[in-house]
Amino acid sequence: MTDTDLARGTFADPAVLLRAFGSARAVLFDFDGPVCDLFAGATTTDVAEQVKRTARRYWGPLDPSVEKCDDSHGVLGPLREMYERSVPRPSSLPLELAEAAVTGLERRAVRTAVPTAHLYALVDLLLGQGKRLAVVSNNAEGPILEYLEGRGLGSKFHGVFGRSPHDARLMKPHPDCVHRALRHLGLPASDCLLVGDQLTDLGAARSAGTGFLGLTGHAERALRMAQGGADAVVSSYLPVLRAADESSVCG
DSSP, rough: OOOOHHHOOOOOOHHHHHHHHHHEEEEOOBBBBBEEEEETTTTHHHHHHHHHHHHHHHHHHHOOOHTTTSSSSTHHHHHHHHHHHSSSSOHHHHHHHHHHHHHHHHHTTTTTTTETTTTHHOOOOOOOOTTTEEEOOSSSSHHHHHHHHHOOGGGGGGGGEEESSOOGGTTSSHHHHHHHHHHHTTOOOOGGGEEESSSHHHHHHHHHEEEEEEEOOOOOHHHHHHHHHEEEEEEHHHHHHHHHHHOOOOO
């Protein structure tokens, strides 16, 4: 692992990439990042603040773990944990309204989301090798399905497994969405490779027992993924496509 590798965010040679994909019968993609740039760097603070205002209206003062969250998705888990700890149990309406607000944000975002570079080529390559594809995400399933259908990708994925609308504590790094995908595909975890751009994706993959390909241009995150047991880490899909190009077999 050299300084050049660190700067490029790439910790994989062609043989490693071919081995990681070649041993997989199914590839599970995280959505925001590996499939598209959902928010294009825009902040989601406004929705997080909306969620907290609603919760205060029904519950009063919020736990510090909730108050400090300024991300629309990040606030969902602590909000649910606060609800579960409360005695007596308060109204669940803030949880339902929070889920609706974040899903609404995602639904608006998919209209302008930009496909990840070289995704279509990778999808076609994997399908050509007989691999099955699925999405495993902390985003809601509805907006993901809308995006895939709108971009002509709906028929290429065998399932979408998103955030549980009933318990945000099951978001990655919890392996819930990965386990649901494995059950649907009828495959053991060892036959699947998860592609993710966050350390939470790596955590879910390790917990579920799948392989993991990190996709990130952040050098520090790439290093942490490599140190955390990722099979390979790349800064784009190009090294995967080039490795396949140089080999007559990718599987």
